[in-house]
Amino acid sequence: MSVRKRVGAALAPKVTNLAPGLTSSFVHQALDKAITGVGPLPSAASAADKQLHEQDGDVERAIHEVIENHVRYAGAQGFVTNIGGLVTLAVTVPVNLSGLALIQCRMVAGIAHLRGYELSDPRTRDAILACLLGEERILRMVKQRTLPGTPMEIAAAAVHDPALDRLLGTEVAAELVTRATGKRLAATVGRRIPVVGGVVGASTDAFVTWKIGRYVDREFLPRKRR
Numbered sequence: 001m002s003v004r005k006r007v008g009a010a011l012a013p014k015v016t017n018l019a020p021g022l023t024s025s026f027v028h029q030a031l032d033k034a035i036t037g038v039g040p041l042p043s044a045a046s047a048a049d050k051q052l053h054e055q056d057g058d059v060e061r062a063i064h065e066v067i068e069n070h071v072r073y074a075g076a077q078g079f080v081t082n083i084g085g086l087v088t089l090a091v092t093v094p095v096n097l098s099g100l101a102l103i104q105c106r107m108v109a110g111i112a113h114l115r116g117y118e119l120s121d122p123r124t125r126d127a128i129l130a131c132l133l134g135e136e137r138i139l140r141m142v143k144q145r146t147l148p149g150t151p152m153e154i155a156a157a158a159v160h161d162p163a164l165d166r167l168l169g170t171e172v173a174a175e176l177v178t179r180a181t182g183k184r185l186a187a188t189v190g191r192r193i194p195v196v197g198g199v200v201g202a203s204t205d206a207f208v209t210w211k212i213g214r215y216v217d218r219e220f221l222p223r224k225r226r
Contacts, residue, residue: 024169027101027176031129034105035119041102044109045119052114059114059222066114067213070107074100075206101176104132104209111216116223117155122165127155127220129168133175134208135215141171152219179208 037043042050048066055061077099108128109119117124130138130151141147148154148164 024166024173026098027129027132027169027172028165030098030101031105031109031125034102035109035125038102041106044106045113047106048110048113051110063111063114063217066107066110067210067217070103070110070213071206071210073103074209075203077103077205100205100209101132101172104212105129107209107213108132108216111213112155112220115220117220121155122160123157124155126160126165126168127151129165129172130154131212131216131219132172133168134212137175150219151216152221155220179204 035044037046041047047069048062051062051065051069052059055065105128108131112124112128113119117127119125128151130147133141138147138150142149146167148157148161154164
């Protein structure tokens with residue numbers, strides 16, 4: 001485990017205590033808003049369909065644009081919410097987590113929609129949340145039998161498992177806290193230049209979002225729409 005991840009893992013429980021809303025419920029709320037739309041952001045399906053129209057019906061090109069757009073969104077919010085010193089940690093980490101969870105859920109949901117998955121299906125929603133853990137974490141949890149399968153296998157399960165839904169919400173919340181606190185402290189403590197936190201935040205959030213997008217692109221095979 002890298003220094004950044006070790007620091008994040010150590011601080012994660014403290015940040016959660018400072019912001020008790022950073023739990024399974026906050027992750028599911030982010031997913032709901034990503035799918036239905038919030039503020040100026042249209043729903044994940046609407047945004048994906050717009051890209052499909054702009055790409056003349058080419059699904060693969062539309063998915064590429066969905067990923068690129070959300071990588072830019074993640075970088076922008078990562079910069080803004082990671083400027084400042086440690087004194088603002090308790091305020092900006094929850095904001096960063098909420099924004100990043102929303103952006104990544106929206107990206108994954110858009111890709112799933114373009115591949116023919118029904119976003120109202122609770123199995124698809126669980127698969128979307130699983131993707132936020134990242135490929136390495138997912139494969140490790142599958143090997144340990146903590147997860148019943150990969151995101152696509154979860155989406156294709158015979159029935160929805162409410163217990164899995166709760167597990168994924170908790171695991172995703174913990175993963176987001178670990179990433180956010182680790183990158184923030186690595187920037188502010190390691191270099192002691194507040195604005196560097198913004199640069200580190202932008203690049204880290206954008207890169208992680210890109211990796212998740214590429215994984216989802218490979219993971220969700222096309223399904224015929226009903």
